[in-house]
Amino acid sequence: MNRFLLRWGASLLLAGLTGAAAAQSVLRISAVPDGRTPEQQAEQFEPLGEYLSKRLKTRAQWVPFKTEAQLSAALLARKVDLAWIPAGTLVMLQAQAPGQVLPLVQRDEDARSRSVIVVRADSALRKPQDLKGRTLGFGPVSSAAAHLMPRAALLAARIEPGRDLKVSHAQSEDAVLQALQAGQVDAAAFSQATWEGWSAAARVDARQWRVLMSTEPRADRSLSVRGDFGEGHRNAIAAAFLALEAVPGGKDILRSHGTRRFVLAPPEAFDPVRDAARQAGLIR
Numbered sequence: 411m412n413r414f415l416l417r418w419g420a421s422l423l424l425a426g427l428t429g430a431a432a433a434q435s436v437l438r439i440s441a442v443p444d445g446r447t448p449e450q451q452a453e454q455f456e457p458l459g460e461y462l463s464k465r466l467k468t469r470a471q472w473v474p475f476k477t478e479a480q481l482s483a484a485l486l487a488r489k490v491d492l493a494w495i496p497a498g499t500l501v502m503l504q505a506q507a508p509g510q511v512l513p514l515v516q517r518d519e520d521a522r523s524r525s526v527i528v529v530r531a532d533s534a535l536r537k538p539q540d541l542k543g544r545t546l547g548f549g550p551v552s553s554a555a556a557h558l559m560p561r562a563a564l565l566a567a568r569i570e571p572g573r574d575l576k577v578s579h580a581q582s583e584d585a586v587l588q589a590l591q592a593g594q595v596d597a598a599a600f601s602q603a604t605w606e607g608w609s610a611a612a613r614v615d616a617r618q619w620r621v622l623m624s625t626e627p628r629a630d631r632s633l634s635v636r637g638d639f640g641e642g643h644r645n646a647i648a649a650a651f652l653a654l655e656a657v658p659g660g661k662d663i664l665r666s667h668g669t670r671r672f673v674l675a676p677p678e679a680f681d682p683v684r685d686a687a688r689q690a691g692l693i694r
Contacts, residue, residue: 435468435469436468436470436471437462437466437468437469437470437471437492437647438489438490438491438492439455439470439472439473439490439491439492439493440472440473440474440475440484440490440493440494441493441495442475442478442481442493442496442499443475443476443477443478445584451472451474452472454666454667455472457659457662457663457666458470458663458666458667459471459472461654461657461659461660461663462647462650465650465653465657466646466650473489478495478499481493482495482503485503485510485634485636486503486506486507486510486511488636490636491635491636491639492633492634492635492647493633494631494632494633494634495632495634496552496553496554496555496630496631497554497628497629497630497680497683498550498552498553498554498555498557498558498683498687499552500513500632500634500683501680501683501684501687501693502693504684505684505693505694510636511634511635511637512634512635512636512637512644512677513633513634513676513677513679513680514632514634514635514644514647514648514651514674514675515632515633515648515651515652515672515673515674515675516630516631516632516633516672516673516675517667517669517671517672517673518669518670518671518672518673519603519668519669520629520630520632521673521675521679522629523554523555523601523603523627523628523629523630523631524601524602524624524625524626524627524628525554525555525556525559525560525563525599525601525624525625526599526601526602526605526622526625527546527560527597527598527599527621527622527623527624528590528598528599528600528605528620528621529596529597529619529620529622530618530619530620531617533596533597533622535596535622536622537622538563538567538569538622538623539567539569540622541564541569541574541575541596541597541622542569542574542575543574543575544575544597545575545576545577545578545595545597546571546576546577546578546595546596546597546598547577547578547579547580547586547589547590547595547597547599548560548561548571548577548578548579548580548586548598548599549580549581549582549583549585549586549599550580550582551690551692552692553583554683554686555583555600555601555602555604556583556586556599556600557579557599557690558683558686558687558690559625559628559682559686560599560623560625561599561686561689561690562625562682562685562686563623563625563626564623565689567623578594583600583601583604586598586599587600587614591614597622605621626682628679628682628683629675629679629680629682629683630683632680633672634675635647648674651672652671652672652673652674654671654672655671
């Protein structure tokens with residue numbers, strides 16, 4: 411698949427599709443709030459915005475939002491053209507408004523995300539079945555990383571959350587961590603990347619915790635585009651991201667976004683998250 415993506419991206423570059431983006435004078439880009447201030451998000455976006463403006467011959471503009479709900483509404487109302495959104499949000503927007511939001515590209519790391527269920531290192535819990543009768547902390551119900559995919563993994567192990575164990579939901583992974591550290595839950599679900607980031611930053615002491623269960627890799631956060639953008643327009647934007655590895659200053663932009671490269675985000679890559687959302691009763 412990776413070789414196919416590289417060949418596809420190269421063909422776009424050779425085709426010179428960047429002119430398709432010139433049909434729109436401003437390309438409005440945003441992202442779900444991630445704990446940083448709007449100013450910090452805008453600062454990170456600035457080098458990428460300058461690059462996109464030059465390559466696509468249109469002004470790339472950052473549009474901040476205070477909540478994920480506001481961003482989702484703006485995307486469906488065509489007040490935003492592109493947005494970094496998590497997979498759970500994507501599949502629910504697609505269920506709500508078929509064809510209006512399409513995944514375009516994502517960081518290489520986000521194409522193979524995992525979730526983990528964490529317990530205390532000295533816990534008697536040794537295997538997923540040991541969670542029966544215990545309390546598990548999930549993140550927001552729409553979160554693929556902190557709810558949908560770990561829930562699906564438990565179901566695959568013949569453990570039904572809500573019946574076999576008590577579950578609680580928090581509004582963020584930070585709140586889930588607080589509940590875990592306070593002993594309010596016996597185990598908690600997180601994005602593996604989030605958990606490893608906390609460990610690397612010494613926010614959690616890895617010696618005090620243990621991963622009880624890890625999910626299979628799947629797609630998560632992507633840069634998604636309005637569905638009414640023509641194929642040539644979408645291809646031009648995708649090609650700009652795929653080219654970052656090779657253009658002057660591109661590697662600095664990639665590093666600022668915590669990745670070595672961007673890859674295509676094919677729609678079918680989000681099928682596992684869509685199936686998990688159906689299992690959870692969030693979409694039909």
